[in-house]
Amino acid sequence: MMKFVFLILALAPLLLPLIFQIDKQIFKDGNLRAAFGASLVATILFSAITVVLYLLGLVSYEAQNTLSISFKDIPVEQYLLHFSLSFTGISLYQYLNLRFPKNDLQKYSLAFSNLLLGLCVAFLFFGYPKWYTMLTFATLLLVLLLIEYVGKLRFMYRAYRAFVFMLLPLLIVYGVLAWNNVVVATANGVSGLYIVKVPVETLFMFLSALLVSIYMFEFFKSKRAA
DSSP states (O other): OGGGHHHHHHHGGGHHHHHHHHHHOOSOTTHHHHHHHHHHHHHHHHHHHHHHHHHTTSEEEOGGGSOSOEETTEEHHHHHHHHHHHHHHHHHHHHHHHHSOOOGGGGGHHHHHHHHHHHHHHHHHHHTTOHHHHHHHHHHHHHHHHHHHTOOOOOHHHHHHHHHHHHHHHHHHHHHHHHTTSEEEOGGGSOSOEETTEEHHHHHHHHHHHHHHHHHHHHHHHHHHO
16 A cells, blocks of 8 residues: 555645636636646756755655656656646646735735845855755755846746645645655755654755746746737
8 A cells, every 4th residue: 555655645736726627717728738838847857856866865765665667766656746746836826816816915025035045045055065955945046046037927926825825735745755754855965954754955945846837837828928
């Protein structure tokens, strides 16, 4: 039974988009294709980062608790989890936008992003040489700089709102995986800060993935509208 826990947890988040679609018709006017494409882009990028973490010995998987189907030594369940969390994050973002359309707090999003940039710099400075920490916050730093200071699309308040709501399913999934030692982050590679056995690096890496997913979603929508 344990061999299927990772697979079940990887696919379980996809129940939420189905519920959102039934309630609010979140995928219409081509939004489904945009969400799928954006999730695929984020999955490819952050799967590559996962491979790097694995090659550096910063993350490991309990083989007896996976399906023993892998690519680049990463279980297929991990790739599915990257996709399902990205797709669910976009779905939640779209659902919240439809249910709560006001965007008054967008004007504060840049200030919050700047605070996060400062946090990234602090973790990079004090986290050395913990490479999982370094890679996590270097990734988030780059994503924030590109979106806020290079990109033209503005959506960050709504993206942060979606992230807050995604924390619960994220902690449930990775918490179960951590408690059962299915996915293990090497202790000397992380900062030592945990929430229900989940390294804070996991949460911030997901924030990066979510921001990339939503940016690509909005990008694909803007191209279609043009």
